[in-house]
Amino acid sequence: MIEVQEVGRSFTVGRRSARRTVHAVRDLSFTVEAGEFVGCLGPNGAGKSTTIKMLTGILAPTTGRIEVAGLNPARRRTALARRIGVVFGQRTTLWWDLPLRDSFELIRHLYKVDRFVFRERLEELSCLLGLEPFMATPVRQLSLGQRMRGDVTAALLHDPAVLVLDEPTIGLDVVSKAAMREFLSRRNAEHGTTVLLTTHDLGDIERLCRRVMLIDHGRLTFDGTLDDLRATVPEEESIEDVVARLYTGRTAPAVEPSP
């Protein structure tokens, strides 16, 4: 469902003599099969969001090849939008001044979802995510947790085969976090939706993902099951220690002067 082959993405930053190249993602390769639930963990600046942006066609890779749901994301972004749903936890895709219901109605038009099918889907999603009391509320008046549930609903209204989530539990309280995890887990199990998420929360990985990818300095440093990861840990250490080391043993991102 997702194929990433030797992908790199760099950015040129700074002016003139101070110009340099930031290698946000380097030589990244992985495959995600249909129906998998994969979590991607890594410290700030590791390259997770850049990867998500390439998977969704927002950014084109500098090197390598990406295919998502059979399409090259950067070249077929519009076609891909029909097959994937995307949530950026830190930024809403909803219309700030519109009531939730109107935002969803606009999405129905954008994706040309049949009116009857749309009504059924929205009813199911809003019930599962507890959105009914907020349907008439403008997005700007929603709490973070309510807004996040709205964003997840918006990403699923066209019933995509793949769901890509960049930090979907960021800032949520324990109850909202648990509800979001329960929802995503059921979505994956009952609809077979392929899910790839990024997170800083090991709890997301433990409760949701059969497979975890660790990213650091733009490279994949581990790809396997949580049990595989545990097996790499010395007995006296916990998996939290390993992740903490990944997060604390950081140096600056890979940077080199531009030619």
Ligand SMILES: Nc1ncnc2c1ncn2[C@@H]1O[C@H](COP(=O)(O)OP(=O)(O)OP(=O)(O)O)[C@@H](O)[C@H]1O
């Ligand atoms: N548009 C850009 N221009 C220049 N540098 C960028 C750009 N986008 C990302 N970077 C750099 O690429 C590196 C990876 O950033 P990215 O946002 O992918 O990390 P991340 O793992 O998502 O981090 P976080 O957990 O903080 O969201 C960082 O060093 C960042 O500064």
